[in-house]
Amino acid sequence: MRLFRALLRTLNHLRQVTEPYYSSHGISGPQWGVLRTLHRAQVEGTKSLRLTDLGERLLIRPPSVTGVVDRLERMGLVRRVPSKADRRVRELRLTGEGRKLVARVLTRHSSYVRSLFDGLTLREQEYLRGLLDRLDAHFTVFAGHRRNDVPAGPAKT
Amino acid sequence: MRLFRALLRTLNHLRQVTEPYYSSHGISGPQWGVLRTLHRAQVEGTKSLRLTDLGERLLIRPPSVTGVVDRLERMGLVRRVPSKADRRVRELRLTGEGRKLVARVLTRHSSYVRSLFDGLTLREQEYLRGLLDRLDAHFTVFAGHRRNDVPAGPAKT
DNA sequence: GCCATATGTTTAGTGTGCGAACGAAATTAT
DNA sequence: ATAATTTCGTTCGCACACTAAACATATGGC
Numbered sequence: 245m246r247l248f249r250a251l252l253r254t255l256n257h258l259r260q261v262t263e264p265y266y267s268s269h270g271i272s273g274p275q276w277g278v279l280r281t282l283h284r285a286q287v288e289g290t291k292s293l294r295l296t297d298l299g300e301r302l303l304i305r306p307p308s309v310t311g312v313v314d315r316l317e318r319m320g321l322v323r324r325v326p327s328k329a330d331r332r333v334r335e336l337r338l339t340g341e342g343r344k345l346v347a348r349v350l351t352r353h354s355s356y357v358r359s360l361f362d363g364l365t366l367r368e369q370e371y372l373r374g375l376l377d378r379l380d381a382h383f384t385v386f387a388g389h390r391r392n393d394v395p396a397g398p399a400k401t
Numbered sequence: 402m403r404l405f406r407a408l409l410r411t412l413n414h415l416r417q418v419t420e421p422y423y424s425s426h427g428i429s430g431p432q433w434g435v436l437r438t439l440h441r442a443q444v445e446g447t448k449s450l451r452l453t454d455l456g457e458r459l460l461i462r463p464p465s466v467t468g469v470v471d472r473l474e475r476m477g478l479v480r481r482v483p484s485k486a487d488r489r490v491r492e493l494r495l496t497g498e499g500r501k502l503v504a505r506v507l508t509r510h511s512s513y514v515r516s517l518f519d520g521l522t523l524r525e526q527e528y529l530r531g532l533l534d535r536l537d538a539h540f541t542v543f544a545g546h547r548r549n550d551v552p553a554g555p556a557k558t
Numbered sequence: 559g560c561c562a563t564a565t566g567t568t569t570a571g572t573g574t575g576c577g578a579a580c581g582a583a584a585t586t587a588t
Numbered sequence: 589a590t591a592a593t594t595t596c597g598t599t600c601g602c603a604c605a606c607t608a609a610a611c612a613t614a615t616g617g618c
Contacts, residue, residue: 250537251415295565358402360405360539361536363535363538364535380411383414461574468574489595
């Protein structure tokens with residue numbers, strides 16, 4: 245249980261330390277989630293995502309997706325493109341400006357993050373990562389069993 | 402950097418896994434933050450907290466504290482009590498019902514959390530906690546230096 | 559053609575957060 | 589003592605994100 249609290253505490257620090265890097269550009273948390281996800285998809289070879297997929301990845305409902313994307317589109321960071329295969333679908337992709345912003349945030353951010361982990365030796369960092377990976381695998385197995393123990397709540401604030 | 406992502410991933414899982422335990426009672430994240438903080442203070446011997454202190458612990462501004470506490474008070478989980486020492490101050494304390502709810506959430510929750518960590522041996526759990534503690538100490542030192550590198554953003558969503 | 563399903567939007571309502579401005583009380587300076 | 593400043597909590601006005609429900613449009617199985 246103390247381990248649990250240690251993990252949560254570390255998370256809060258990480259969150260807090262991360263947040264200014266996009267918020268200083270006038271980007272909110274959920275908005276950054278969308279940009280990051282799009283960027284990631286692009287790196288992995290997918291240039292655009294359907295709004296539904298985006299919502300599934302970010303664990304938010306369709307109306308929320310519409311709202312967040314609306315704001316990002318108004319800022320010119322993202323564009324809705326009608327799909328040719330399915331006329332109901334509107335694919336989302338980063339504009340040039342959007343790509344530029346994500347890149348800028350990520351580089352400044354990652355150099356900072358690297359320095360954050362100076363507190364541990366490389367060996368320790370690797371070991372830590374290993375432990376987290378195992379913990380995580382265990383979680384996902386567990387999550388499968390849980391499912392119905394507890395009624396699902398609203399959003400993941 | 403992969404370590405950073407591993408941490409965030411693990412912690413997101415934890416968050417997700419934690420959240421239903423209070424949200425199923427109609428309690429939101431910030432609201433649970435208040436309840437947990439009050440409960441914790443109580444365990445440590447302080448029966449009530451000033452609203453300002455609460456805001457500082459939760460990293461939210463006074464108007465936000467007022468709002469969250471209003472809702473909790475309307476639910477009857479919490480009570481504002483005028484301070485005798487300082488007539489500006491209104492101390493916050495859990496009602497009987499509030500205490501009951503926190504207890505219920507915590508017991509169900511903590512037994513679940515314990516089982517989550519089964520994936521690691523006790524030795525590994527201890528070691529992991531040590532690493533996190535050191536990382537955390539390093540973070541806070543670092544945070545002190547940072548302060549002015551990046552313009553402060555709005556809230557910590 | 560017909561009906562169930564999928565996609566994304568709109569609407570209405572709630573919760574959370576901020577800054578600015580405020581009254582009341584306490585503290586400090588004069 | 590009196591005046592100026594600070595502290596505490598609130599209210600107001602605004603922005604954002606989320607939900608559930610209802611909806612238009614498009615797709616695909618029958």
